[in-house]
Amino acid sequence: MPPPAIVLVRPQLGENIGKAARAMLNFGLTDLRLVSPRDGWPNPAAGPAASGADVVLERARVFDTVADAVADRAHVYATTVRKRGVTKPVVTPEVAARAIHAEAGGSAILFGPERSGLETDDVALARTIITVPINAEFGSLNLAQAVILVAYEWSKHVALASPPEVAIEPPAPQNELEGMIGQLDAMLEAANFFFPPDRVPTSKRTIRTMLTKPAWSSQEVRTMRGVLSALAGRKAHR
């Protein structure tokens, strides 16, 4: 299944086209289509704003109409805030991303001009509407931000988005933990920390809980035991 095409409908500023290209490539999308860009194409303001996503701009195709731009695609999505009278399904970028990966035939996602958004006639070509759920009291997404959120959700389902992996050291085996706790307990007993006697079990349990919680690795447990030994030694030498 081809990745979705990003269709900018009558975009106004070359800078925003460049930013959209950058947003796309960040998440692995490269099929950019422009419908009647206001200032023509190519646009000298697009390159600098793309911050290196030149490959997307170079491959961008220009169309006269939205219908031409989506002619080869089976599924057309329109990103817009909900409009009165629209009776198409409205989905979040998350839901749309899942559908786009599941659907055969290829998808195109329409984004409207900066100021006005998509016209009713543009939306009419789409089967589904994508709306980013946004602060009802402050909805101010710009074009590139709308593109990046949709591209980001799409990328979650492809290999490039596999979560980064870090080899976290596993927690030390329990006997090493016991050794450390025992060492501290002995030191605290020697320091008459556990008083009065009837509260000893509770106090020891509290300390055990605290030392169990961090899931220290073997190396970290050794470090901590070194710290305790140093403390015990210093005390002994006082």
Next chain:
Amino acid sequence: MPPPAIVLVRPQLGENIGKAARAMLNFGLTDLRLVSPRDGWPNPAAGPAASGADVVLERARVFDTVADAVADRAHVYATTVRKRGVTKPVVTPEVAARAIHAEAGGSAILFGPERSGLETDDVALARTIITVPINAEFGSLNLAQAVILVAYEWSKHVALASPPEVAIEPPAPQNELEGMIGQLDAMLEAANFFFPPDRVPTSKRTIRTMLTKPAWSSQEVRTMRGVLSALAGRKAHR
């Protein structure tokens, strides 16, 4: 649980502080903290870039150190690309958002300066690292984009992000669908469409499948029947 604080560490451009504020407010975040902003604070370039998110800028607090900025928070996250030698858990914005909503004590999310990102000493204050999974061959997220992705994921778990609802007309009752299919069948029979005879059942089934698929509403079925009637009438009048 308070929403997470967004901590911009040594941000360089006022414009980017404004854009970050806009990104935050779009998804309901308002607690902006600035650590040693390069050009001081307030910064006249921030307001215009905030596109109306003035309330976030007005409430922004300035701190000398990262430690001061996160002093009241129990969970500190550092957004960064993975660095050699980091042995903290690395999570996606999605996973971090779930954790932030589940954790008591409040969270703070660190974002580094535009050019260099967070220093090792900044990351050291965090328990967890957030990394946006990005195109390995083109990773070029700017500050406001990183903020918006994290804020967007956070917002998914709060009320403002409830998916928009549209009252889609339900499909017409089956008998209305049957009426429409019957009308078309009769017209096609009259037009000798069904030929040869042994393929009639298959052809009718194909048409039924096609007309069942769109899940037209009662109104749409009525419209289609009107279309068919018009076609039949036109033909009759030829």
